[in-house]
Amino acid sequence: MNTTHTTDPTDTTDPAIRRFDxxxxxxxxxxxxxxxxxxxxxxxxxxxxxxxxxxxxxxxxxxxxxxxxxxxxxxxxxxxxxxxxxxxxxxxxxxxxxxxxxxxxxxxxxxxxxxxxxxxxxxxxxxxxxxxxxxxVRDMDLLRLTTENHPGAQAVHAHSYIGFGLTPVVAIDIDKGNKGAWKEAVSVVRTFARFRPFRIEHTDGTRAEIDSLVFANIAQMAKYATLSEAEDRPADGKFEVILSPHTAKWKVLLKAARAATTGLGDQPSVARYEFTALKPMPYQLDGEVRSVPSHTTVRIESAPSALTVIG
Structure with missing residues (x-):
């Protein structure tokens, strides 16, 4: 639970004031x-x-x-x-x-x-x-990702977001080349042109083709994209789900432009989300790229007040 204090910072009797050893x-x-x-x-x-x-x-x-x-x-x-x-x-x-x-x-x-x-x-x-x-200090939620049908897999946490689909695919392609704004831009265009949607299955058995699926604990990512207008993040026990079904590429570009300007508006807010990846699928945790094998069940949960932070 987040608490705002206005006490004297030299007062070590206040339990909310931390003096680190x-x-x-x-x-x-x-x-x-x-x-x-x-x-x-x-x-x-x-x-x-x-x-x-x-x-x-x-x-x-x-x-x-x-x-x-x-x-x-x-x-x-x-x-x-x-x-x-x-x-x-x-x-x-x-x-x-x-x-x-x-x-x-x-x-x-x-x-x-x-x-x-x-x-x-x-x-x-x-x-x-x-x-x-x-x-x-204050408490902060984390995102917890666990996978089933994946030998040796363990729960891993993200402080900001977990993204499946187009975002990690672009990141992989950028990482293969040299850094630099121009080369990164070329990589993004090339990857976007080649991109094919991923298929997932929801817990109710319905299947969907998606371009991207992002679970966000913060309001913004990629410097300029505003994902959601929800308040109290990242300490409300929930996270936002930004699902983009497969659509024409020009519509994907339009949505990206909206995220970078006016924002995507309100998004569904949940404490848990589960799906099955029907083919090998890359994903990002706070920018770190990983992947899950095909037919792997993926579970995203909020870990409320899991981390104590300062700053």
């Missing part, structure tokens, strides 16, 4: 962005600006997925703040590492670095160093 800053030292510099700046700001003296741990990642392990270990430290200096993908790993730690009093935060910062842009309330100094 350890602040663990996770970042990619080889980031193509400025993550190392931002991490160092945050360390200096905290060392000089906090009204107390926590242990500040700088935790550079060494390989892909390392942030999950670092966050899980950090969350095992009592009264810890785990900061991801990254974009949405890096924060995704940190959130899943904290969740994998099980019962923990760890708090999460993200300091935006990199290209994709949808989560920070739509949920941040104040500069991170200031938020840590004031110590006011």
């Amino acid at each position: 350890a602040i663990c800053v996770i970042f990619n030292p080889h980031s193509t962005g400025n993550a190392p510099e931002l991490a160092a700046q945050l360390r200096e700001q905290l060392a000089q600006g906090l009204p107390y003296s926590p242990e500040i741990r700088m935790l550079p990642t060494a390989y892909a997925g390392h942030a999950v392990d670092l966050a899980r270990e950090a969350a095992g430290t009592p009264n810890a703040l785990v900061v991801s200096v990254s974009g949405d993908g890096g924060y995704h790993e940190v959130v899943n590492g904290v969740m994998a730690a099980g019962t923990t009093d760890a708090v999460c935060a993200v300091l935006p670095a990199g290209n994709a910062n949808d989560h920070h842009r739509t949920t941040a309330r104040q500069p991170l160093a200031q938020a840590i100094a004031e110590g006011q």
